[in-house]
Amino acid sequence: MPDPSPSARVAIVGAGGIAHAHAGALAELSDRASLVAVADTDRDRAETFARRFSVSGVYTSAEKLLAEERLDLVHICTPPHSHTPLAIAALRAGVPVLVEKPTALSLAELDELAAVQQATGTPVLTVFQxxxxxxxxxxxxxxxxxxxxxxxxxxxxxxxxxxxxxxxxxxxxxxxxxxxxxxxxxxxxxxxxxxxxxxxxxxxxxxxxxxxxxxxxxxxxxxxxxxxxxxxxxxxxxxxxxxxxxxxxxxxxxxxxxxxxxxxxxxxxxxxxxxxxxxxxxxxxxxxxxxxxESGHLLQIAAVLDALRHGTEPAVSLAEAxxxxxxxxxxxxxxxxxxxxxxxxxxxxxxxxxxxxxxxxxxxxxxxxx
Structure with missing residues (x-):
């Protein structure tokens, strides 16, 4: 698992509406994290998002992003059916994942994700802000x-x-x-x-x-x-x-x-x-x-970054989810x-x-x- 520096390198996969809440929170936490990359299958949407939030790395696939970027955390902000496969790809790349709800479309999917988490030793977290x-x-x-x-x-x-x-x-x-x-x-x-x-x-x-x-x-x-x-x-x-x-x-x-x-x-x-x-x-x-x-993404993301930096268990864990x-x-x-x-x-x-x-x-x- 990456060892986050005082300023963790973070990426977002999916540049739709909810990704803006994540990016806004990360901007407020600039002393703890830097949003360095975004991936979206729609390049125009990814580039528009990157300009708005001053993101340097722009990709049209999560696979390419994970292969080319050194990351401490990746946020999954895509439609629900893609959450589990994208989270698994991040885990296999050794990157902790913060996934928008629902973590998976079924209990079977979530258990598959849990097996990969156990095998890689890398955590999957769910957004329950x-x-x-x-x-x-x-x-x-x-x-x-x-x-x-x-x-x-x-x-x-x-x-x-x-x-x-x-x-x-x-x-x-x-x-x-x-x-x-x-x-x-x-x-x-x-x-x-x-x-x-x-x-x-x-x-x-x-x-x-x-x-x-x-x-x-x-x-x-x-x-x-x-x-x-x-x-x-x-x-x-x-x-x-x-x-x-x-x-x-x-x-x-x-x-x-x-x-x-x-x-x-x-x-x-x-x-x-x-x-x-x-x-x-x-x-x-x-x-x-x-x-x-206000309860929102800012508080949970801050807690996740702090836990990863200090080596404690971040929330919300896969067992809780x-x-x-x-x-x-x-x-x-x-x-x-x-x-x-x-x-x-x-x-x-x-x-x-x-x-x-x-x-x-x-x-x-x-x-x-x-």
Whole structure:
């Protein structure tokens, strides 16, 4: 594995919209990293991106980029179906990888990636940036300390709005390219944060439907989840909500903690309510305004760079990402099989290991394969 210098050499593969968020974050971290190369199959897009972010190396293939550049980290910002093969290519080149969600299109793909990670000793990390906001870090610390009492119930809602035109992009709304609908591509950020607080889940009971959009995937899913610690949660992922919001609520024995935002949160988006007799907990929740940084790529990328430089394990690891991806797979399996799915149940040659749709989607296709 490369030994990152104080200024790590970083490349981005894929120059579309989300790559700009990565590049912007790296620009703010110029004391720790230099964005030295970009690759995109569309040369004009790659060159435009390179001019905007002052990138010297421009390539039309990840393979050529990996062969010619000395790198400490590569960011994968391409459509989901290419995440695993590109990550594997980087690992075999000895370069740590930060992959946009979802890490893989299926549990089988992710396990293939894990095998290459183990063989090469080079880490694969997933972008789950909402874990890194100061309030989320504080909540996990308080929850794990026992100060809030046992977690009892939780609500996780990603209620977003996407028009029919949004799905005109060829790779959107197709199981074989995107992996799923809002469960895989939108709500996954919120329920990953939920899982990071509540810990391992034990069972999922779900429904999913294509109610309004011209897509092969679902446009709504709803899940009820039980956790190993006894907590229960509801999880809703929708692209049909004209008033968009992202909402999380945790009810512990001694306090309720709530978050409502859209695509990124600050301290003002959180609300802490101690139970009667536990008013002192408000002092533990209170933060310094200096910590009020929006949850986003900047915080996670900074944490990744610091971990790589100091030789500690960076987040979010492949093992953690698998738990989140398995929750998505269980949501689909439960919805399409119409029964609860236990953690660990999806294994071996189960169709929902090989693909998120499990070959069991109960509605007809509407999108033609490209």
């Amino acid at each position: 909402h874990r890194f906001g100061p309030a989320a870090v504080r909540l996990r610390r308080l929850a794990s300390s026992g100060a809030l009492g046992r977690p009892l119930t939780a609500v996780c809602e990603t209620l977003w709005y996407r028009t029919d035109a949004y799905f005109a992009v060829p790779w959107r709304g197709r199981w074989e390219v995107e992996g799923g609908g809002p469960t895989m591509g939108h709500g996954i950020h919120q329920f990953d944060l939920l899982l990071s607080v509540l810990g391992p889940w034990s069972e999922v009971t779900a429904v999913a439907g294509r109610l309004a959009r011209p897509t092969d995937t679902e446009d709504v899913s709803m899940a009820l989840a039980r956790f190993q610690n006894g907590a229960m949660a509801s999880v809703v992922n929708s692209l049909l909500a004209p008033r968009e919001t992202s909402r999380l609520r945790f009810d512990f024995e001694h306090a309720t903690v709530e978050l409502e935002h859209l695509y990124g949160y600050r301290e003002k988006h959180w609300r802490f309510t101690p139970a009667p007799g536990h008013e002192h907990l408000a002092d533990l929740w209170r933060s310094d305004d200096a910590d009020d940084v 698998r738990r989140t991806l398995e929750f998505a797979a269980a949501t689909y399996a439960s919805a399409f099989r119409r029964r609860p799915v236990a953690a660990g149940e999806l294994a071996d040659d189960d169709p929902f290991v090989r693909a998120m749709d499990g070959g069991a989607v109960p509605w007809p296709r509407v999108k033609e394969a490209a």
